[in-house]
Amino acid sequence: MHFTKPSPPSDDKRWRIVEATMRRHGYDSHALIETLHSVQQTFGYLDPEALRYVASSLRVPLSKVYGAATFYHFFTLKPQGEHTCVVCMGTACYIKGAPNILASVSQRYGVQAGETTADGKLSLLTARCLGSCGLAPAVVFDGEVAGKVTPEEALERIGRWMEHDS
Amino acid sequence: MTPEELRRLASSHEEARPEPKYRIKVCVAAGCLSARSDQVREALENEIARRGLEHACEVKGVGCLGLCTAGPLMVVEPDGVMYEGVTADDAPDLINSLGGEPVERLLCPADAPFFQKQYKIVLENSGLIDPEKIEDYIARDGYLALARVLEAMTPQEVIDEITRSGLRGRGGAGYPTGLKWSTVAKAGGSHKFVICNADEGDPGAFMDRSVLESDPHRVLEGMAIAAYAVGASQGYLYVRAEYPLAVKRLRTAIRQAERLGLLGNNICGTTFNFHVDIRLGAGAFVCGEETALIASIEGKRGQPRPRPPYPAEYGLWGYPTLINNVETFANVAPIIRNGGDWFARIGIEKSKGTKVFALAGSVKNTGLIEVPMGITLREIIFDIGGGIPEGRKFKAVQTGGPSGGCIPEQYLDMPVDYESLAKVGSIMGSGGMIVMDETSCMVDVAKFFMEFCMTESCGKCVPCRVGTAQMYGLLQKITAGEASMDALALLGELCDMVKHTSLCGLGQTAPNPVLSTLQYFREEYIAHIVDKQCPAGVCPIHRREGQ
Numbered sequence: 103m104h105f106t107k108p109s110p111p112s113d114d115k116r117w118r119i120v121e122a123t124m125r126r127h128g129y130d131s132h133a134l135i136e137t138l139h140s141v142q143q144t145f146g147y148l149d150p151e152a153l154r155y156v157a158s159s160l161r162v163p164l165s166k167v168y169g170a171a172t173f174y175h176f177f178t179l180k181p182q183g184e185h186t187c188v189v190c191m192g193t194a195c196y197i198k199g200a201p202n203i204l205a206s207v208s209q210r211y212g213v214q215a216g217e218t219t220a221d222g223k224l225s226l227l228t229a230r231c232l233g234s235c236g237l238a239p240a241v242v243f244d245g246e247v248a249g250k251v252t253p254e255e256a257l258e259r260i261g262r263w264m265e266h267d268s
Numbered sequence: 269m270t271p272e273e274l275r276r277l278a279s280s281h282e283e284a285r286p287e288p289k290y291r292i293k294v295c296v297a298a299g300c301l302s303a304r305s306d307q308v309r310e311a312l313e314n315e316i317a318r319r320g321l322e323h324a325c326e327v328k329g330v331g332c333l334g335l336c337t338a339g340p341l342m343v344v345e346p347d348g349v350m351y352e353g354v355t356a357d358d359a360p361d362l363i364n365s366l367g368g369e370p371v372e373r374l375l376c377p378a379d380a381p382f383f384q385k386q387y388k389i390v391l392e393n394s395g396l397i398d399p400e401k402i403e404d405y406i407a408r409d410g411y412l413a414l415a416r417v418l419e420a421m422t423p424q425e426v427i428d429e430i431t432r433s434g435l436r437g438r439g440g441a442g443y444p445t446g447l448k449w450s451t452v453a454k455a456g457g458s459h460k461f462v463i464c465n466a467d468e469g470d471p472g473a474f475m476d477r478s479v480l481e482s483d484p485h486r487v488l489e490g491m492a493i494a495a496y497a498v499g500a501s502q503g504y505l506y507v508r509a510e511y512p513l514a515v516k517r518l519r520t521a522i523r524q525a526e527r528l529g530l531l532g533n534n535i536c537g538t539t540f541n542f543h544v545d546i547r548l549g550a551g552a553f554v555c556g557e558e559t560a561l562i563a564s565i566e567g568k569r570g571q572p573r574p575r576p577p578y579p580a581e582y583g584l585w586g587y588p589t590l591i592n593n594v595e596t597f598a599n600v601a602p603i604i605r606n607g608g609d610w611f612a613r614i615g616i617e618k619s620k621g622t623k624v625f626a627l628a629g630s631v632k633n634t635g636l637i638e639v640p641m642g643i644t645l646r647e648i649i650f651d652i653g654g655g656i657p658e659g660r661k662f663k664a665v666q667t668g669g670p671s672g673g674c675i676p677e678q679y680l681d682m683p684v685d686y687e688s689l690a691k692v693g694s695i696m697g698s699g700g701m702i703v704m705d706e707t708s709c710m711v712d713v714a715k716f717f718m719e720f721c722m723t724e725s726c727g728k729c730v731p732c733r734v735g736t737a738q739m740y741g742l743l744q745k746i747t748a749g750e751a752s753m754d755a756l757a758l759l760g761e762l763c764d765m766v767k768h769t770s771l772c773g774l775g776q777t778a779p780n781p782v783l784s785t786l787q788y789f790r791e792e793y794i795a796h797i798v799d800k801q802c803p804a805g806v807c808p809i810h811r812r813e814g815q
Contacts, residue, residue: 131567132565132566132567134567134568135547135548135550135564136547136548136567138550139509139548162567166568169569170567170568170569173552173570173726174549174550174551174552174569174570175550175551175552176509176510176550176551177551191471192471192472193471193472193628193629193666193669193700193702193716193717194471194472194628194629194634194702196471196716197629197630197702197704197707197708197713198629198630229510230469230471230510230551230553230720231469231470231471231472231473231474233298233468233473233474233477233510233511234298234302234336234474235336235472235474235626235628235629235634235700235702236299236335236336236337236339236474236626236628236634236635236636237299237302237303237336237337237339237634238628238629238634240302246302247298247301247302248302249299249302249303
């Protein structure tokens with residue numbers, strides 16, 4: 103059966119990274135999750151174009167690609183804000199006051215967990231457990247883990263981003 | 269590579285570098301890194317360079333030193349002086365102190381019960397070796413067990429040794445490892461797989477992460493020995509994508525081992541081939557269940573399937589597959605090196621060896637510990653953990669994450685082993701241990717875990733998908749002060765139904781946090797329902813009254 107490899111959604115050079123991942127796995131359908139990881143790492147999120155491209159490249163039904171992309175919490179279908187604040191909600195962080203951190207950030211900036219502010223500046227997210235339980239409660243500010251965070255500190259760090267950029 | 273050659277490699281590595289007079293070991297595992305131990309390391313290196321002391325003093329990044337709460341930690345050798353809470357600004361003082369009096373204000377007493385009561389097998393190299401250098405691992409007898417197995421043991425002898433050790437699965441269920449290996453070895457077929465389950469999803473648990481970040485070769489060696497024993501030539505390490513540092517160090521370790529012929533084709537010059545690939549998890553708790561994990565490696569949604577057939581007979585792509593947890597594999601090399609009988613002497617009757625726990629929550633010394641099986645909870649929490657901070661009172665200890673239970677004070681003198689924990693309604697689990705004091709509301713804790721299970725339910729079977737949501741709804745009502753006593757009876761019924769009719773371990777154990785709190789802290793449920801108040805002051809009813 104003849105199969106023509108589909109071309110990437112755009113001529114963005116970053117698609118080469120995704121192509122390399124698929125090639126390494128021989129365009130096998132088993133590589134679906136690895137490929138989705140590659141797309142998310144490269145572009146930050148999975149948009150419909152990307153899902154369609156992955157589906158046709160690996161010859162997996164789009165429904166299955168969408169199924170996997172929405173089943174796993176690590177994948178996100180929405181672009182992230184300029185800055186991200188991830189509050190760990192693992193057991194240790196939970197009993198040491200993570201819900202208060204979440205509530206105060208959520209209240210100040212009018213976003214719920216998993217949402218991005220209207221100006222696209224801040225995404226407020228939660229994590230199941232960062233494995234930094236010894237430093238509970240832990241918060242990740244733009245990829246940098248901070249331990250023993252108080253709601254005031256969290257607001258202060260985020261405040262600096264918002265102020266600095268405006 | 270023969271055992272002889274390995275030893276020669278280790279000693280030539282030692283000789284190649286003139287032994288510096290002082291060696292400063294800075295913890296670069298994730299806990300200390302988030303307390304900026306990387307900056308401390310850099311500051312120390314700069315200070316040494318500034319004074320031209322490079323020949324006399326070396327700074328080395330090492331794996332987890334255990335006491336995460338006091339990070340960044342470091343040890344100065346040869347005296348073995350341990351420092352805690354070090355910052356980059358302390359570098360000049362620390363370098364000044366070399367050869368003289370230690371820096372008093374930063375001292376961390378290494379003779380404290382936190383260190384003295386531990387027994388290290390899995391973590392024996394943590395904090396000693398540089399996890400990114402295979403030579404360091406080899407210098408501590410690394411890969412010696414693998415070389416010995418390939419040189420002088422048959423697969424059956426390897427399995428017998430593991431069986432004799434009494435090692436049981438450290439992922440939580442405690443299935444005898446030797447039995448699992450021999451089932452896979454007996455399964456027919458030319459294709460077999462070995463999988464390492466490093467999808468550490470329990471909230472409040474970071475044992476596997478620390479092992480992978482501190483001593484990645486140990487896990488690879490265990491996998492290779494297992495592959496030889498069961499007759500597999502391909503392995504997969506299924507790691508959480510949330511652990512980028514562990515993934516990076518594993519990739520480095522695999523590359524290094526392949527270069528030395530300790531992984532790949534013709535390992536140690538024999539006909540044995542074993543390749544290891546990494547597969548990234550994508551944040552689904554259910555993938556810790558073995559059949560779901562297999563589905564995920566196959567590129568599908570991580571949904572479990574009924575067992576039997578067990579993966580030992582019908583696993584990855586339908587081939588016989590051995591799945592063990594990180595800590596289980598990490599125990600293999602020392603067992604081979606020291607003998608199964610040596611391992612069987614540690615611990616107690618039905619639970620041999622040691623267990624690594626992630627001690628966290630309301631306890632003074634939070635961090636990573638390894639203790640002999642059979643130690644009491646009191647010793648762990650009050651001696652090693654240093655007790656409850658801020659003069660608060662112990663209320664419960666939670667083991668086993670969302671699949672475990674909350675153990676009250678009356679059982680603190682119970683030994684920690686698989687059977688005892690199960691008897692009081694909890695499980696050993698993978699090793700998360702969260703201590704709670706009187707500021708925690710046990711109904712709220714039950715609700716927390718139920719919310720977790722509800723969200724993480726894969727949705728395949730009805731009891732788990734619907735049952736957890738119903739239980740969560742009831743717990744929400746109770747914590748809001750809107751439930752009647754009938755809710756308790758209904759909750760009990762639902763627990764029973766979900767426990768006995770769910771497809772996989774996630775659903776079957778999801779009721780445990782509710783069951784154990786209902787059993788030991790029933791009065792707290794009643795306080796919410798009848799008195800409409802939360803004794804710990806956590807739940808919304810309390811806040812409403814306070815306003």
